[in-house]
Amino acid sequence: MARVSQRLQRIPGSATLAISTRAREMRAEGRDVISFGAGEPDFPTPEHIVAAAQRAANDPANHHYSANAGLQPLREAIVEYTQAHSGVPVDPSQVLVTTGAKQAIFQAFAALLDPGDEVLLPAPHWVTYPSGIDLAGGVTVSVPTAMENGFKVTVEVLERYRTEKTSLLVFVSPSNPTGAVYTAEEAGAIGHWAAANGIWVLADEIYQRLVYQDEDVAPSIAGVNADLEDCLLVNGVAKSFAMTGWRVGWMIGPDDVVGAAARHQSHATGNVNNVAQMAALAALTGAQDTVVAMREAFNKRRQTMVAMLSGAEGIELAEPHGAFYVFPKVTALLSPSYPTTLALAEALLEEAGIAVVPGESFGAPGFIRLSYALSDADLERGVSRMLEVFGRL
Numbered sequence: 001m002a003r004v005s006q007r008l009q010r011i012p013g014s015a016t017l018a019i020s021t022r023a024r025e026m027r028a029e030g031r032d033v034i035s036f037g038a039g040e041p042d043f044p045t046p047e048h049i050v051a052a053a054q055r056a057a058n059d060p061a062n063h064h065y066s067a068n069a070g071l072q073p074l075r076e077a078i079v080e081y082t083q084a085h086s087g088v089p090v091d092p093s094q095v096l097v098t099t100g101a102k103q104a105i106f107q108a109f110a111a112l113l114d115p116g117d118e119v120l121l122p123a124p125h126w127v128t129y130p131s132g133i134d135l136a137g138g139v140t141v142s143v144p145t146a147m148e149n150g151f152k153v154t155v156e157v158l159e160r161y162r163t164e165k166t167s168l169l170v171f172v173s174p175s176n177p178t179g180a181v182y183t184a185e186e187a188g189a190i191g192h193w194a195a196a197n198g199i200w201v202l203a204d205e206i207y208q209r210l211v212y213q214d215e216d217v218a219p220s221i222a223g224v225n226a227d228l229e230d231c232l233l234v235n236g237v238a239k240s241f242a243m244t245g246w247r248v249g250w251m252i253g254p255d256d257v258v259g260a261a262a263r264h265q266s267h268a269t270g271n272v273n274n275v276a277q278m279a280a281l282a283a284l285t286g287a288q289d290t291v292v293a294m295r296e297a298f299n300k301r302r303q304t305m306v307a308m309l310s311g312a313e314g315i316e317l318a319e320p321h322g323a324f325y326v327f328p329k330v331t332a333l334l335s336p337s338y339p340t341t342l343a344l345a346e347a348l349l350e351e352a353g354i355a356v357v358p359g360e361s362f363g364a365p366g367f368i369r370l371s372y373a374l375s376d377a378d379l380e381r382g383v384s385r386m387l388e389v390f391g392r393l
């Protein structure tokens with residue numbers, strides 16, 4: 001008899017974490033590794049947030065269990081933040097604070113899906129969604145997008161994949177891994193289609209403030225659609241405030257579903273770490289200039305990366321407008337020696353000390369994901385070294 005349940009046998013480890021771990025190991029062995037694998041800002045958490053956490057750690061009120069759904073001042077701050085950035089009016093009772101957006105996503109699937117329910121997931125997609133859907137008993141229906149269309153789905157394409165079992169659409173803008181950002185008009189049309197067809201929307205807005213065009217926030221599918229009631233918003237402090245390690249995210253939605261997710265959480269983890277919640281409170285309510293400064297730094301790196309990759313032999317690129325990733329197509333570089341992007345990524349890491357994430361992890365073989373959340377010097381050195389290796393293939 002198998003020692004591990006069939007359910008968990010089907011769940012692969014996170015490929016992005018595996019690459020970062022291998023890159024760290026190689027560095028510990030003294031190798032010069034430049035990693036484009038990171039899914040997190042390279043900046044430290046802003047000082048005023050760390051100071052708030054230090055104060056919170058000294059306060060015995062934070063040494064004990066607290067409300068499962070989150071500290072009330074934080075839930076209230078999340079309400080203000082959501083109104084300001086997503087344009088959605090909500091009540092604190094609709095907010096569930098979670099251990100990172102990841103826990104919100106897993107709990108959202110657990111709260112919404114029954115066995116056999118189909119979830120439309122535009123591909124390329126972030127590695128974690130299919131595992132959450134599978135563990136909740138749902139079925140992932142991957143909806144392909146094309147680089148030529150900026151990796152975005154349209155109502156027309158979604159409609160082709162809709163069946164009577166379709167219960168949920170996962171909508172991520174800006175997207176990991178493609179950096180695609182939907183306009184208000186595009187998000188509006190998709191939200192309207194979902195509402196008209198009784199399909200729930202899980203809107204992952206974790207990168208909403210990392211956008212590099214005219215606006216300083218990505219349009220929220222819930223904010224631009226008054227008729228979209230069956231929608232869960234997922235967000236957190238990880239990416240905008242360089243707080244990935246603090247593990248604070250949240251989910252917002254209708255009372256019944258958020259209440260069900262809260263019951264799930266009350267058994268799984270209970271309240272999120274109080275000190276981290278107080279740090280998140282300082283992030284949301286404090287000065288926002290560090291967010292702007294980080295965004296400007298990412299934008300500069302994005303431009304450098306795009307300039308260096310554009311026109312390089314064997315690489316095709318759609319300019320990303322959000323998050324901190326570029327997602328070039330490299331099929332022209334594949335060969336019998338490196339038949340897949342997985343093989344190419346392994347060779348790049350072992351032979352040249354360059355870590356990239358292969359497209360297979362995102363349901364997009366033939367592509368690689370490069371994060372530009374690394375120092376300017378490493379970025380330029382790393383891309384040059386990678387292009388040198390590609391030139392020799």
Ligand SMILES: Cc1ncc(COP(=O)(O)O)c(C=O)c1O
Pocket residue numbers: 039099100101102103126172175176204206235236237238244247248249
């Ligand atoms: C699209 C997306 N959503 C959610 C997360 C996870 O966020 P958190 O660190 O808050 O769990 C990530 C992290 O890479 C992500 O890329």
